[in-house]
Amino acid sequence: MKPFSWHFIRVWQRNRDVFFRLWRSEAPGSIAEPIIILLAMGIGLGAYVGLIDSQKYIEFIAPGIIVSYAMFSATFECTYGSYVRMEFEKIYDAIIATPLNVEDVTAGEIFWGATRSLMTGTLILAVAAAFQLVHSPWALFIPLLVFLEGIMFASIAILFTSIVPSINSFNYYFTLFITPMFFFSGVFFPLSSFPKIVQTLSWIIPLTPVVHLSRALINGEFQLQLLWALTLIIALTALFFSISLVTMRRRLTT
C-alpha cells in the first residue's frame, strides 16, 4: 500500500467547488427526506408506540436518523458520485496525470464523502434541536461523530466502487447492505426486540455502534459499552480506508 499525501486536499477542493456550484439541485432533497422521516415516523407512528422509560418515540429515533442520513450522504457520494466521476467523466484519469497520485484521489473522495456526511448530520441535528429533541450539551460532539462515521462509510463505499463492473451493481450495495443496516442497527426499535443471534450480528455491522454513540451523546447517558463502539468504528475505518487505497490503485492504473 502506498500512502496518500496532503495533495488529497486538491480533490476535496474540486468536489467542494462543484457541490457549491450545483448545491441547489442536490442539497434540498438530501435534507428534506430525513426531516420528513423524522416527523412522519416520530409523530405519526410515535402516537402508537409506548416506550418503557416514557421517552417520546420521536426522541428515540432522532439520534439514529441523524447518523443514518449522514451515512446515506457519504454513501451516495462515494458510490454513484465517485463512479460517475471515475467511469463516465474520466475525471480521475485527468487528475492522476498531474502530481496527484491515485491514493490522493481516493483519500480526497473519502474526505469529501465524510464532509457531506458532516453537513447532513449537522443540519439534521440543528433541526432536531429546534424541535427540542436534543437534551445534552454532549450533542456538540455529534459533528465529530458523523465526520468519523463519514470516513468509515465513504471508505467502504469507495472500496465497493473500485471493484464493481457497472453502475447497476450499486443496487446490491443498497438493497443488501445499506438498507438492512438502516433497519437492523437500532434506529427505529431497540435491538433487544430481536433474537439473540440478530443482536450479536447487529453489533458488528458498522452503523450500530454509531447509532449507540449518537444516542448517548444526545441524551448525555454513557455506558462502558460505548468504548467498544468507538473502537469498532475506528478499526473499521482504518481497515476499509487502507484496503480502498489498494483496490483503487488496482482499478485506475492498469
Place this chain on the structure above:
Amino acid sequence: MAIITTKNLTKKFNGLLAVEGVSLEIDKGECFGLLGPNGAGKTTLVRMITAVSPPTEGSIWVLGNDLETHSRQIKAVLGVVPQHDNLDVDLTVLQNLMTFARYFDIRKKEAYRRSMEVLGLFELENKRDSHIKELSGGMKRRLIIARSLLNMPKIMILDEPTIGLDPQAKHLVWHKLIDLKSQGVTQLLCTQNMEEATTLCNRVAIMHQGKILSLGTPQELISKYAGNEVWEITVNMEEKKKIINKLNRRGLSFDVIENKIHIFHARADKLAIELIISQDILRRRPATLEDVFFRLTGRSLIE
C-alpha cells in the same frame, strides 16, 4: 542528451503482450513521433511513461530520475494530452483551467494569468464561461492542449492531439507545437497522421504489435523504405500478373493494392519507359511517411 529513457519496457495484459521490450532514448528539445496502427501499443507505452500504468518489466527514466520512485516530481513537469477528452464536465472552461492549475499547486493569481494566456493562445477567450458540453469537439481538443500547458511543462506527451480537428484548428495546434519546441519543450507525439509526423517530428519510431520496427528521421525512413519517388500504376487484371513478374525480375520493391501497384525506390530507366508506354495511368509522386508506414505494418486491418 536523453530526457526520457526507457529500457526493455514491457507490458502484459492478462498474458497478452501489449508492449514488448521497447528501449527508447528521447532527446531534450526534440519532437519524437510514435507511429503505428490501432493496437500497436502506442497508448500503452505513453500511459507507462506518464506513470498511470506500471510496466510489467523494464524501467523508465525521465530527467535522470526513475519514474517508479519519482512519479510525483516527474508528473509535475509533464504536459499530458490524452487521446480521449477528459475535461471536467462539472466545471466551466475557466474553472477547468483554474482547478487543473491547483492540482499543480499554482497560486490563484498566477493560475488565472496562465489560464487567460493559454485560452488566448488557442483562441478560446470568449468561451471562458461556457460549459464543457457547449463546446464543439474541436474546441474541447484545443482546451485540453491549452490545459496541458498550465504547468509550463518541460515535456509534452501528446496522444493524437489533433484527432477530430478541422484543418484550421489542426494548423493552429501544429503552429503552437512548433513554437513550443523552439522554446525547448520536448515532445512525445503519438499520431496516425503522417502529415503531422512529417511536419512536427525530428525523429519517428514505427510501432507494430508492441515493438518498435524502425526508428529514424522521417527523411531517413522514407529514403530507406520507399526511396525518393513512388510510382503508382493502375493495371487491369490480365496485365497484373505480367507486370508483377516483370517487377520481380528486376528486384524492385512494390505493393499491390487491388488493381493498383505502388513501386518504391523508383528510378527513371528502361522500365519506366516500358511502363509508361503500356499503361494508361502512371502517377509519379514523392515518397511519404505513409508509404513507409504501409511497407512496415502491412495493409490489412489489424484488430
